[in-house]
Amino acid sequence: MSKLKNRIALVTGGARGIGAAIVMRLAEEGANVAINYTSPGSFEKAKALKETVEERFHIQAMAVKANVGIKEDVDKMIDEVERELGSIDILVNNAGIAPFEPFLTLSEETWDKTYLTNVKSIFLTTQRVAKKMIENKYGKVINISSTASVLVTSPVIPHYISSKAAASHLTKALAIELGKHNINVNAVGPSTVATDMCEEYLEDPRILQKEIEANPMKRLGTEKQIGDAVVFLASEEAMQINGHLLMVDGGLTVKAAQPEDHMDHEIEATV
Template sequence: MGRLSGKIALVTGGSRGIGEAIVIRLAEEGAHVAVNFTSDSSREKAGSVVKQVQALGCRAIAVQADVGSKDQVLRMFDAVEQSLGPVDILVNNAGVAPFESFMKIQEETWDRTFNTNVKSIFLCSQRAAASMIERRYGKIVNVLSTASLVVTSPVIPHYQSSKAAAHMLTKGMAIELGKFNINVNAVGPSTVDTDMCTDFLADDEIRRKEIEANPMRRLGTARQIGDAAVFLASDEAMQVNGHLLMVDGGLSVKAAQPEDHMER
């Protein structure tokens, strides 16, 4: 029996990268999982993740929704509840990180970043919490970033602002929802070698600098983030609330050096 046996989980942006790793770890611990994806181009990948969950003996569905749209979020939850049941564990993982310096950021980029990285947490958590409150049980885990705490690059101020906002939202929800036995926490990865960072890390010099800048002298892995999410979603973390668990090798407690990042 896994730590999450029989629980129903929903992972936004669950078709690839960190999201996929979280889905698999939840299923390995016995959870039935809804895999959210946004675009038609991700449909096949989401289907593949569903098959991986099913191979582990758990139920799973893929559900398409733009989690920055209230109407689509509501339809997504309806579909999950009809197929799997009420959501016990919500992992708000969907995120974007377009690289643009402050003076070049377009309003469209700013809005898309905040819609995906902050508004989606608000919309999905509010809908999930309505059911969790009735059942006096729930786990909400938000996937944030080292950028929630420190400036990690000169070319993502919109991303850093959105992750800092999501950090405060996590704390606010934790205070309000805790009395209903709902734990709200977050995971903070540093750079993880997934498809979101493929282009960025393709430059050998940038990859080297990323590794050298980290106190552990290595990049994080998606599975490590999945491990942290499983802990926060489990009853082992019943008294952990409003916490940002950094999985960044100590990067967020290290003074930044000018050579840590290269502006592109």
């Protein structure tokens, strides 16, 4: 497959979880990929992923360190990518965190770190990459949002929910400003996916079952499904899609909560 042959993509937070799945799918479609990582602990994962995609898909890849909520780090990262791979055609703002803390005990530090990672990173990285995209009159920016951007999915992550709502609205604002330069800005909204970020949360079998039962498809989403959605939005097939939040959630965000007996019993039709 080669929907993205010779395109150059940067995936923030690309060393693991959904980010790694996005890297795999972009590489599978022929894109050369830069894999952003932040911590020393994620370096080995980024390096292993780089080697895997190069060997399997015969593309160029690189691992690049940056805290994408810090402008100096972002500038240095983009410089490295441009030197090694060239101008970025596809930017996937995937980096995100979701620490569980209820509002009344939520620390200012957690609030600030969540917004820095989930919102400020999109601002900094997109602003820097968009300048070259404008010169090239081409670009695809895809932000990884969440079902939490449109629904209150949990009472113990108000900072995460509000940050993802901000990311989705920022997507729309950037789509308007950058669209005239032939730059598409869209977002993907996953529901719960069994990644390492959710590992502790989903360890409880009761919670896992509730997540599955709450979804109209009666299953969790997968990392690959998010990667598939990103590939679509990054491809020529999506050239007229701009400012859109593509929900990859099994219908979760269009389903109103109902008593279980309403869902489990067939209603006899009357003639």
